[in-house]
Amino acid sequence: MITDIWGRIRRGQGIWPAVPAFVFLLVFFVVPMGTLLSFGFLSIERGNVDDAQFTLSYLTSTLQDDLFWWVWWKSFYIGVLATALCFVLAYPLAYLYAESGRTLRLIILTLTISPLLTSAIVRTYAWLVILGGRRGVVNAGLLELGLIDRPIRMLNTDWAVIIGMAQVHLPFMVLPLITALAGRDRNIEAASLGLGVGRLATFFKVTVPLSIPGIVAGLTIVFALSYTNFIIPQLLGGGGFTTLAVQVYEQIVVLLDWSKGAMLALLLLSSCFVFVLLIGLAGNRAMRWSEKETT
Amino acid sequence: MIEVENANKYFGANHVLQNCDMSVQTGEVVTLLGASGCGKTTLLRCIAGFETPSSGRIVLAGNDVTREPPNRRDVGFVFQNYALFPHMTVAENVAYGLKARRMDKAAIDRAVAEILDLVSLTDFANRFPKSLSGGQQQRVALARSLVMRPKVLLMDEAFSALDAKLRGAMQVELRKIVKHVGITAVCVTHDQAEALTISDRIAVMNAGRIQQFATPEQIYDMPVSAFVADFIGAANILPRATAQGFESAKSKLNGSAALVVRPENLTLRSAPTDAGVEGSVVFARLTGPCVEYEVALKDGTLVRALLDRDRDGAFSVGETVRVDVRNPAACIALSAGMEGVA
Amino acid sequence: MAMAEHTTPTIPAVRQGLLSVVLERLGFGLIWFLAGFALLLLIAPSLIVVVISFTETAYITFPPQGFSLEWYADLFGRRQLIDAALTSLRISVWTTFAALALAIPAAFSLVRGRYPGKTFAGALIVAPQMMPGMVIGVALLFFGAYFSFRQSDLMLILGLTVFCLPFAVRLVMAQLQLLDPALEEASLSLGASRFRGFVQITLRQIIPAIMASAAFVFIESFDNLTVALFTSSPRGRPLAVELYNLVQFDSSPMVAALSSLEILLAFVIMLLLSRTIGLERLAK
Numbered sequence: 057m058i059t060d061i062w063g064r065i066r067r068g069q070g071i072w073p074a075v076p077a078f079v080f081l082l083v084f085f086v087v088p089m090g091t092l093l094s095f096g097f098l099s100i101e102r103g104n105v106d107d108a109q110f111t112l113s114y115l116t117s118t119l120q121d122d123l124f125w126w127v128w129w130k131s132f133y134i135g136v137l138a139t140a141l142c143f144v145l146a147y148p149l150a151y152l153y154a155e156s157g158r159t160l161r162l163i164i165l166t167l168t169i170s171p172l173l174t175s176a177i178v179r180t181y182a183w184l185v186i187l188g189g190r191r192g193v194v195n196a197g198l199l200e201l202g203l204i205d206r207p208i209r210m211l212n213t214d215w216a217v218i219i220g221m222a223q224v225h226l227p228f229m230v231l232p233l234i235t236a237l238a239g240r241d242r243n244i245e246a247a248s249l250g251l252g253v254g255r256l257a258t259f260f261k262v263t264v265p266l267s268i269p270g271i272v273a274g275l276t277i278v279f280a281l282s283y284t285n286f287i288i289p290q291l292l293g294g295g296g297f298t299t300l301a302v303q304v305y306e307q308i309v310v311l312l313d314w315s316k317g318a319m320l321a322l323l324l325l326s327s328c329f330v331f332v333l334l335i336g337l338a339g340n341r342a343m344r345w346s347e348k349e350t351t
Numbered sequence: 352m353i354e355v356e357n358a359n360k361y362f363g364a365n366h367v368l369q370n371c372d373m374s375v376q377t378g379e380v381v382t383l384l385g386a387s388g389c390g391k392t393t394l395l396r397c398i399a400g401f402e403t404p405s406s407g408r409i410v411l412a413g414n415d416v417t418r419e420p421p422n423r424r425d426v427g428f429v430f431q432n433y434a435l436f437p438h439m440t441v442a443e444n445v446a447y448g449l450k451a452r453r454m455d456k457a458a459i460d461r462a463v464a465e466i467l468d469l470v471s472l473t474d475f476a477n478r479f480p481k482s483l484s485g486g487q488q489q490r491v492a493l494a495r496s497l498v499m500r501p502k503v504l505l506m507d508e509a510f511s512a513l514d515a516k517l518r519g520a521m522q523v524e525l526r527k528i529v530k531h532v533g534i535t536a537v538c539v540t541h542d543q544a545e546a547l548t549i550s551d552r553i554a555v556m557n558a559g560r561i562q563q564f565a566t567p568e569q570i571y572d573m574p575v576s577a578f579v580a581d582f583i584g585a586a587n588i589l590p591r592a593t594a595q596g597f598e599s600a601k602s603k604l605n606g607s608a609a610l611v612v613r614p615e616n617l618t619l620r621s622a623p624t625d626a627g628v629e630g631s632v633v634f635a636r637l638t639g640p641c642v643e644y645e646v647a648l649k650d651g652t653l654v655r656a657l658l659d660r661d662r663d664g665a666f667s668v669g670e671t672v673r674v675d676v677r678n679p680a681a682c683i684a685l686s687a688g689m690e691g692v693a
Numbered sequence: 694m695a696m697a698e699h700t701t702p703t704i705p706a707v708r709q710g711l712l713s714v715v716l717e718r719l720g721f722g723l724i725w726f727l728a729g730f731a732l733l734l735l736i737a738p739s740l741i742v743v744v745i746s747f748t749e750t751a752y753i754t755f756p757p758q759g760f761s762l763e764w765y766a767d768l769f770g771r772r773q774l775i776d777a778a779l780t781s782l783r784i785s786v787w788t789t790f791a792a793l794a795l796a797i798p799a800a801f802s803l804v805r806g807r808y809p810g811k812t813f814a815g816a817l818i819v820a821p822q823m824m825p826g827m828v829i830g831v832a833l834l835f836f837g838a839y840f841s842f843r844q845s846d847l848m849l850i851l852g853l854t855v856f857c858l859p860f861a862v863r864l865v866m867a868q869l870q871l872l873d874p875a876l877e878e879a880s881l882s883l884g885a886s887r888f889r890g891f892v893q894i895t896l897r898q899i900i901p902a903i904m905a906s907a908a909f910v911f912i913e914s915f916d917n918l919t920v921a922l923f924t925s926s927p928r929g930r931p932l933a934v935e936l937y938n939l940v941q942f943d944s945s946p947m948v949a950a951l952s953s954l955e956i957l958l959a960f961v962i963m964l965l966l967s968r969t970i971g972l973e974r975l976a977k
Contacts, residue, residue, distance in 0.1 A: 071808045073798035077818055077858065080795055085821055085855045088832035095835050148728035165972045166963070167735045173959040173966075174739060175916035177933060178952040181940045182738030185745060185753055185949070193741055193755040223734050230731075254713055256720040284825035287918060291940060301827065308831060309922065314838075321831055325824075401878055421881040428882035434875035438898055447893075448883030499883060 095318035114319040124320075128327070131299035134214065135283035135331075138221035142229045142278050143271070145222065150233030150270075151263070154240070168227045168234075176224060180291045183220045187211045187292070212294030220292045221282045228281060229274040236270020237263075265346035272339030276332050283328050300324045352377040352535040353398060353503060358407035360393055367393050368404065369559040375552075380529055380536045382546040384582070385556035391539045392507055394556070398537060399505050400424045412502050427496025429506040433488045435480035441491050442467070442476040448499045466498040469528065485513050486521055493525070497532060504529065504536040510545055522548040543583050555579045577685055580611040587612045587654045588685070596628040596648075600679045607684035616681050617656035618663065619644060619672045627675030630654070632666050646674055739956050746949035753946055764950040774935060774951065781915050781932040784846055788853040788914040789907050795854070796861035796906065803862070804869040822859035826919025829856050834923045848924040849931065853914040860913070861906040867974070868902030869895075905970040912962045916955065 099109045118124050153164045171179060186193040187210040195207040210216055244266065248258040264271075286301035298306075304324060307317030353375040360368035367390045375381050383391035396402040398409055400421035409417045416424050436444050442463055449459045467473045470490040480488055489509060496504055509525075510518045526549045529536050540546055546553050547567050554564040555578075563575045567583075574580035577588050594610035595601060604610055620626070633653070634645040644656045644666060654674060658664075666672055676682060741755065749759030768774060803815045821829060833852045837843060872895060880890030918933040925931050936955075939948045966972070 071802055071806055071811075071814065074802035074806070074814055074818070077795040077799035077862070078814065081817060081821070081855065081858070084833065084836075084851050085829070086817075088829075088836035089824075091836040091839065092828070092832040145727055145731035145734065148724045148726075149731040151724060152728035152732075162972070164732065166967070167732060169966075169972055170959060170963050171735055171739070173912050173962050175918075175933060175936070175952075175955050175959075177916075177918055177936050177940055178742065178955050179738060181948065181952055182742045184940065185741060185755065186738060188753070191752065191754045196755050223738065226731065226735060254717055256717045259720070259724075280823075280825075284827065286827060287937070301825075304827065304831070305922070308834070314835065317831070318835065321828055325828060399882060401881075420887075421878070422884050422886060425884075426882060428879065430875045430879060432873065432875065434873055434879040436876060436879070436894060447880070448885065451880075451883060451885035451889055495879075495883065 092318055092321060095315055096322045099315060114315050118316070118319055118323065127298055127300055127303055128323075131283060131301065131324075132331075134217055134221070134289070134299060135279055138218045138225070138282040139275055139279045141218060141222035142225055142282075143275060146226055146229035146233055146274065147271075150230050150237050153230075153234050154237035165234075168230045171224075172227050176287060177291075179224050180220055180288050183216065183223070183292055184211065187216050187219075211292060212297065214293075214297075216292040217289050217297065220288045221285060224285075224288060225278045225281050228277045232270045232273035232277070233267065234270075236267040236273075240266050265343070268339055268343045268346070272336060275339075276335050279335065280328055280332055283331065284324060300327075352379075352412055353537065354408070354410035355394070355398065356408040356410065358394070358397060358404040358409065360390075360397065360402065361405045367559050368397070371407070371559075371561050373554060373561060373564060375535060375537060377535055378533050379551045380526065380538070380549055382538045382540055382550040382553045383556055384540060384543060384546045384553050386541055386582075389556045390559040391541075391556045395505055395507055395537060395539045398503070399426050399428050401428075425499075425502045427499055427501035427504045429489075429492045429496055429504070429509045431508040432512060433480075433492040435488060435491055435495070437480055440477050440479055441472060441483070444480065444491055445495045445498050448495065452499075462498055466494045469497070469531075470494045486517050489513065489521060493528065497528075497534070502535065504534050506536065506538040508539055508541070510540070510542070518545070519548070525549060547583075553583075555582055557582075572681070573683060574611060574685075577609060577611070580683065580685070585614050585655060585657075587614065587617070589652065589654070593628075593648065593650055593652045596650075597676050598626070600676045600682050603679050603682045603684055605684060607686050609685045611683040611685060612654075612676060613681070614643065614655040614657035615641075616677050617654060618675050618677050619646065619656055619658060619666055620675065621666075621670075621672065624673050627673040630672055630674045632668050632670050632672060635666065635668055646672065648674065742949050743953045743956060746946055746953040748946050748949075751945065753944060753949060764945070764947045765954075767945075767947045768950050768954075771947075774932070777930055777932040777935040780846070780929045784850055784853065784931055785911050785915040787850045788857060789911045791850060791854045792857045792861045792910045793903065793907060796858055797865055797903065800862050800865035800869055804866050805874070818862055819859040821855050826856055826917060827923065830920040830923030833920075843926075844924055845926045846929065849921055849926070852920040852924045853917055856917065856920050857910040857913050860909050864906040864909065864970075865899060865902050868899045868970075872898055901969040905966055908962050908965050908969075912959065915958070 096114055097110055097112065099111045099113070149164065149168075153161055156164070192207075192210070194210060195204075198204045199207065240263070245258055245262050248262045249255065253261065284301050286299065286305045289297050289299050289302050290305075293302075300320060301324060304317050304321045307313045307320060311317075353373070355371055355373040358368050358371040359366070369390075371390075371394055373381075373394075383394060385391045393402060397404050398411075400416065400419060400423075404417065407417075408415055411424060411426070421428075436447065439447065445463045445466060446459050449462060454462075463476070464473070467476055470493060472487060472490055472494065475483060475487060475491075480491065483491065489512075492509075510521060513521060522545055529549075538546075538549060550567060552564060552566055553570055555562045555570065557578050563570055563579045565573075570579060570583050574583065574586075577586075580586040580588060589597075589610045589612060591604065591608055591610075594604050600610060600612070618627075619632075628648050630646040630648040632644055633647050636643045636645075638657075640660060641657050642660055642665065644658065646654050646656060648654060656674065745753055745755055745757045746764055747760050747762070748754055748757035749761045749763070750757075799818055803811065803818065830852050833848060833855070834844065837848060842848065876894050876898075877887075877890045880894050881887065885893070916933055918937055921931050921934050922937070925934055936948070936951060939951070
């Protein structure tokens with residue numbers, strides 16, 4: 057009897073070893089997501105669900121609110137700039153990994169993975185220390201060198217948030233690029249070089265186009281993470297700084313307006329999916345375009 | 352020792368084994384030979400117990416084991432990629448089955464040492480499989496099965512992962528070891544040379560059926576179908592109309608649909624003679640001491656002839672020749688036609 | 694030479710002008726510079742935090758002045774932080790067990806199972822990975838509101854388990870996919886029971902992946918803030934939430950000391966991971 061059950065688990069012919077995980081996610085993920093959706097369309101006061109009414113008022117009032125669009129635009133451009141900065145730093149690093157020997161590879165991999173295991177607050181806190189006041193690392197250094205005579209305000213600016221996000225999310229960009237670049241077929245580049253195309257031209261015309269799948273993966277992950285991050289804006293952006301994600305947090309935790317918060321969360325999620333989709337489409341376009349270029 | 356009785360196997364709508372019957376004697380080495388997808392591996396896995404036939408019976412040493420799981424069948428199985436346990440040393444791999452049988456430690460050590468000696472791997476006992484060559488890994492897999500003293504040894508394409516040169520040597524080695532131990536063995540292969548080297552009897556399979564089950568000589572000399580004739584060795588399968596052109600072989604044809612003539616049983620002569628059929632040489636290929644000619648007969652049929660260079664002289668491409676049968680008695684008449692020939 | 698006569702169109706010789714050489718040098722120089730800068734950026738912030746945690750001053754300063762462990766002593770003197778750390782530890786351990794208990798069988802089913810809808814099942818099980826932690830936390834909070842199920846350790850554990858399950862499933866699946874199914878058949882043909890083969894062959898070989906998932910889930914749930922802010926009990930905050938408040942409102946180097954300890958923990962987990970499964974495999 058017992059061996060028979062084990063046999064069926066082992067061969068996994070039944071779906072049932074996956075059933076606990078399935079049921080668990082259904083109850084604690086799928087249904088709650090449905091609840092989130094419902095909260096955006098129900099009038100609920102302070103978590104009291106007993107006399108909820110269906111309403112579209114949260115959706116319409118939010119979409120008619122100029123402040124919402126202003127916040128959305130801020131979230132969007134912070135997300136885009138952070139992703140772009142992250143990419144500019146990550147691509148050369150991934151390329152260096154692909155070109156280097158065993159030891160350097162191990163060093164790069166260690167330094168890339170270890171931040172993933174370090175708390176995001178700690179890494180954001182580091183930027184507070186680096187960019188903060190007159191005793192911050194950057195200002196202290198610049199003052200010491202006599203390059204400036206008064207500390208520059210760096211914290212509580214858009215760029216503090218952008219730089220913080222780019223650095224905190226760097227590993228998520230580097231890893232897919234490493235997979236794409238280290239696994240590439242070098243013969244294609246050798247062929248290009250052999251045809252007399254310069255090294256730099258080969259890099260931009262062959263290496264980069266071949267790594268488009270990795271680029272798309274990296275951009276997608278980092279944009280989604282940056283766009284929905286509310287901790288870095290809160291810590292590095294200062295009190296007045298707000299993004300859509302920060303608004304969700306404040307509505308739910310501080311102002312306790314759950315329905316408004318739910319609606320903002322839904323808008324955040326759906327717009328995030330749209331952007332991710334657009335990145336994917338752009339990647340496909342770029343791939344087809346580069347194929348046409350080379351043939 | 353092994354009786355397969357009217358075994359059928361369906362995978363969904365695929366009828367992969369069709370009414371297979373086979374009886375293997377104790378101590379005999381049998382090979383299931385066929386192209387990929389012919390059902391030979393499925394039949395082997397049914398004997399091992401990894402698959403259960405949809406209908407029919409498998410009897411091992413007098414016991415009906417059709418419904419028994421593999422671990423209660425007392426069969427050894429050598430896998431195509433050997434399936435050595437990568438986290439265990441050679442000795443641990445070999446001892447695995449004995450430990451599962453709860454033998455005492457001293458006896459296990461003795462049995463392991465003995466079998467490793469038999470396959471000449473004593474010096475590798477403490478190495479991990481990854482550090483061994485393909486041939487060594489194969490011998491570990493063999494030792495791991497043989498140490499259990501199974502009633503039957505089953506081998507699935509056991510040589511296909513080896514390079515060509517080693518393969519031949521290992522086949523000879525394997526036949527020696529198996530005969531030394533005296534075990535009943537069933538092997539699966541798509542390689543006719545391998546089948547001829549290691550087997551006492553060969554079962555040629557096609558499309559889920561056993562076409563012929565006989566000794567290598569019988570299969571070569573008396574194929575029962577065009578498929579078998581074509582699969583073992585090279586064969587010219589001449590349709591009735593073409594075969595009638597050969598005066599000497601006409602009597603052998605005797606109302607059947609086709610005639611099988613092996614390439615070495617054809618002769619070529621320069622044109623001024625009346626014997627045989629006229630044709631022209633289209634291709635010549637040197638194969639060591641012999642030359643293989645491809646000749647287009649008058650009616651368009653292509654035949655292959657294998658001639659000794661010294662004895663039969665040389666012909667050039669484009670030359671008109673007379674093709675004839677050397678020994679009419681060695682031709683095989685087939686009642687069925689050409690079906691099954693690629 | 695014979696070849697040259699046949700190729701009629703003459704191909705211009707490779708020209709390597711001065712400009713293109715300079716441009717190439719500059720281009721690759723920039724690429725290597727950015728790579729080095731990125732490498733520095735990955736490690737320097739954490740190093741700076743560790744360095745300033747040893748300062749003698751009562752405020753954060755760089756470079757640190759003097760050397761003292763007083764901020765570490767201060768840290769361990771704070772009852773609230775110790776309690777928070779213990780809460781986090783308890784929650785991480787439970788989450789790790791819960792996530793693995795669900796993930797290991799699920800991974801087996803998704804790799805070895807043969808049933809319709811398997812792709813869909815796999816997609817559902819890794820779906821939470823595409824959700825920000827905040828959304829998972831908020832959704833669970835709202836869900837609880839329907840049953841008067843309030844923010845608590847249990848709610849946090851449930852949220853973190855949802856959040857971490859995809860990582861665990863994927864790591865175990867990746868290892869299982871590498872295993873040859875013939876190994877268990879070999880075990881069977883050697884007379885071992887299915888159970889014995891499962892334990893000694895299959896389970897034995899996926900232990901590294903299980904340990905790696907455990908380490909990953911543990912550190913992720915220990916550090917997690919995005920789920921915790923919405924689901925943790927107001928009476929017993931986990932360390933991440935406490936740290937978040939400290940970072941916002943406390944400028945004492947004690948925060949750097951606490952952060953340094955978290956960095957140390959990450960380092961230990963890192964070592965564990967590189968020993969069990971290897972970093973190259975983890976990168977995928």
